[in-house]
Amino acid sequence: MASGLEPYYGNHCQRQFHVPVTVFGKTISFDRRAANQLLRAVMKAYEIPYQVYRIESFNCRQTTSGKSWSTHAWAAAVDINPEKNPFTTGALKTDMPSDFVECFTSEGFGWGGGWRSVKDAMHFSLAPNEGGRPKPHGFDRALQQAAIELWMDRHGGVNPEINVGPTPKKPGKKAPTFPGYDMDRERYSRKEDDNVRLFQERLAERGWNLDPTGKFNQATEQIVRAFQREKRLFVDGVVGKNTWRLIWEADIT
Missing domain, CATH: 3.30.1380 (Muramoyl-pentapeptide Carboxypeptidase; domain 2)
Structure with missing residues (x-):
């Protein structure tokens, strides 16, 4: 039927x-x-x-x-x-x-x-x-x-889906040039991408518990959303130009 x-x-x-x-x-x-x-x-x-x-x-x-x-x-x-x-x-x-x-x-x-x-x-x-x-x-x-x-x-400003541990405290540094395209879980969860890997390596460097696989997995999306909320960016889990720059350059407190 x-x-x-x-x-x-x-x-x-x-x-x-x-x-x-x-x-x-x-x-x-x-x-x-x-x-x-x-x-x-x-x-x-x-x-x-x-x-x-x-x-x-x-x-x-x-x-x-x-x-x-x-x-x-x-x-x-x-x-x-x-x-x-x-x-x-x-x-x-x-x-x-x-x-x-x-x-x-x-x-x-x-x-x-x-x-x-x-x-x-x-x-x-x-x-x-x-x-x-x-x-x-x-x-x-x-x-x-x-x-x-x-x-x-x-619910008091708490999203239980986000469980990435305490926010790391490490200084920022100048971001590499934005690759020119947005990265998100929808488009890059099943295929590896060098810029996704670069972004993940930076997250791991700053203290996030993340394996830089080059695939935009759920853990990556959760961390991106948590970061966007903290920096008062549009929270969509997408790594666009502003999110890319700030994850390198902004202090995380």
Whole structure:
């Protein structure tokens, strides 16, 4: 059975269309064409007193029945707190407040807890065959930053996803010439790049616990985000011209 997502997001398991999206203090992989819908839903959910301790998205797999591909294979669905909101063939089991659910349904997500036969309360999906209404609007980095700042405001300015240890204290020095292109996890997580390695070597030199592999991995992104917040830069995890210069030249205190 088709999910109905094909006209919007093409074939399943196309990782090249995914972006890292930070929601509820955690970073997940989501389809870039669906990211704004998720961010708008999540920003509404931040106003609801419900703790999200686990959220999952992309998984290149079939459904439990094995008859079709899961909507997770399109990175256009999320599962939230599965232990408290399990898949059942009987009565609905959930601890989610109805207004939390509405934050997602109002932005076009279908909710598994509202299905007629089986119940899957953890599951929010943009697939039309699961009650979703996909509206591909892309990935707005400014919206992502606004979502991060709102979440941090609601949690005392602390993002538990960032755990890079105490900030090193070492003096700066003149930065090498910026290579002329931005570096981020989306584009350089799977292939080595000499400038990514150079940047990582500088981070390690300044005291960060990082292996200079030349690949822009999750640890690199977390450290970049922590540094950008400290220096009041735009927090996007992307090494652009200003971040490149300051990671060499600015004092880290």
